Amino acid sequence: MAHILIASARPDALAGFIAALAQAGSRVDIAPSAKAAQEAVRHEPPALCLVDGDLPDMKALGLVSRLIEINACVTSAVVSPLSDAAFHEAGEGLGILLRLPPHPGPAEAQTLLAALAAIA
Template identity: 35%
Template sequence: MMIVSNRKQALAEFADTLSQEGRHEIAWAQTGEAALNLAKEKIFQMVVVDHELADTTTGKLCKDLLDVNALINTVAVSELSPEDFHEEYEGLGILSHLPLEPGAEDANAVLEKLSGLAFILTD
């Protein structure tokens, strides 16, 4: 999994939960450019995109990641309401919407969605 953010501390609990007991290895990228370079080198099951990046927007990065790998699962951190988030990012296939400081509960919810998707893809 990859987390694209320059706010490592704000996403620390979320990332720690994802990586507990060796469940998932976390790669960090601080910019959209770094994330795209990593995605070209390695296949990631999921990419978490933070709401404020220095070199791109959440929507553009999610679209660019799909251009690199059409099967990539993205999750976005956003301050938008669920309704506004849907309006803003509809059509980008974003798996989930996270609060600005996601925690353990959010990580477990994302993992549950991801495991359900993996089940659908393998059937």
């Protein structure tokens, strides 16, 4: 069972995605801010932290960078409206597993879990 932390100020908009992760056997925790996500990673590092776009207190890529400083073993993924090419350029060097579209659903949850399993 993978432990996935979702840093999102809009968990209701991700309900289908979150349900699909849980249905696949993942333990999903929600952090409503970058500060809460950082505290969660310090307390109990997840297998993956999904950053849902820019949070109220920090931009997504800034949070990924901070999470690496806290625990470089925590894998990250980011929900972003950027194209794959633009996202790759913006996030280069951060080791982000993958970019998900702005409204991920069950299919994207399966894609994320497969990518996570591939590196485990």
